[in-house]
């Protein structure tokens with residue numbers, strides 16, 4: 001089957017096309033685009049380019065994999081809603097995975113930028129299975145066991161080296177393997193927000209004037 | 212050949228709207244709203260709205276397609292609000308629309324939300340007279356627009372310099388202990404009140420003020436002061452009279468400026484739009500003053516005055532008919548998209 005993989009949980013958006021057969025994954029084309037806050041502008045062009053490079057059309061795609069984060073909300077939603085809409089329009093399944101699962105491999109703790117001076121993290125065992133997280137924490141308060149992989153800008157504040165690693169198409173496909181075997185088992189695409197919306201109900205109806 | 216089938220996406224605030232039109236014919240207007248989730252915050256919380264848009268998006272598309280009795284593959288063009296609005300909210304609809312356009316291999320039109328408020332009237336009252344004037348009032352906007360050509364040329368004559376009219380309704384409702392959003396409860400309360408009971412200020416109506424700009428902040432504060440003074444004196448607050456007098460001040464300024472703009476620009480058609488256009492006093496006063504001035508007033512039904520996907524589809528349909536070029540694949544959202552950019 002041909003799988004389109006999308007992720008916008010980190011500052012580098014990923015759009016990739018892979019062929020999957022009998023558990024083997026072959027990445028046919030991949031775009032990893034440093035996108036800052038411009039995921040919405042750059043994602044569709046990246047998908048087009050990846051499809052063109054693979055010599056395929058969207059009509060050839062049998063399933064869509066979306067990284068569900070955690071990641072900065074606004075960009076994250078762009079990837080998730082794009083995956084949901086593409087799959088819906090083509091009538092193919094869309095499955096979601098934790099984006100951190102797609103960073104690095106084997107025993108590791110993944111750290112990515114959560115903004116507000118915090119990191120998203122998740123820990124994996126020797127077999128690469130997630131055993132803790134995802135969570136969000138201040139690096140100074142984190143007690144994460146190595147090896148650390150992901151966003152190396154946090155090495156100093158974590159007090160340990162961080163091996164650079166990013167979300168990849170192969171990683172997304174690997175994380176989605178079980179769901180792709182049985183797409184009916186996948187739930188709806190709900191982002192891993194990990195934080196509640198910043199909103200405080202007014203505690204009292206304050207007078208508008210103070211005279 | 213039948214006219215093109217256009218699907219429109221609207222997510223600039225708290226309504227997830229997906230509308231479908233064929234030419235000027237409305238086929239579907241599916242809507243999901245997160246309004247109830249914002250109630251306890253007394254205003255729209257952008258992150259809550261954005262989350263709700265994502266959740267509602269695909270189901271709302273399905274509802275629109277089912278209501279229209281068409282399938283996605285029948286769609287000829289996709290239109291989406293590209294701004295102005297809340298960035299995070301806009302981006303959900305924008306990304307969804309871009310994905311549907313890509314997957315269906317159809318052109319995409321990123322459109323201006325305000326121009327879409329004008330376009331929606333074509334679904335009910337047929338082609339717009341051009342030039343027309345448009346008065347758009349809601350919780351997010353208070354604008355007076357000159358519309359020589361809805362597909363390519365819309366200019367701003369005036370706008371609020373502080374609060375939107377709808378915001379003033381929300382804040383006054385809060386002062387009076389009425390629920391959010393404030394428009395409908397104030398309208399209801401005002402029916403029992405005397406609109407001339409309290410002479411609240413009419414902002415920016417002096418001879419040296421900008422003739423078409425609005426200001427509602429001073430009015431809001433005046434109402435709050437008046438109510439607080441009563442409370443401090445231990446007197447009961449005549450809620451109906453306050454609501455009626457406040458509403459009268461808003462409707463008076465809005466309609467006076469709109470009619471004056473029509474007269475000074477030699478335009479004899481006025482379109483109302485936005486959530487506040489559902490206000491019964493604004494509609495009545497606009498009718499009265501337009502009739503006296505020989506202006507044809509066009510007001511969409513309340514359902515189409517508030518934000519919805521049909522208005523975006525209506526403008527998209529207009530753009531397709533006018534042969535306007537579709538948007539580039541790297542279309543983004545612009546929270547403060549200027550009104551003279553009808554599509555981008």
Ligand SMILES: [Zn+2]
Nearest residue numbers: 349351485518
């Ligand atoms: Zn609006």
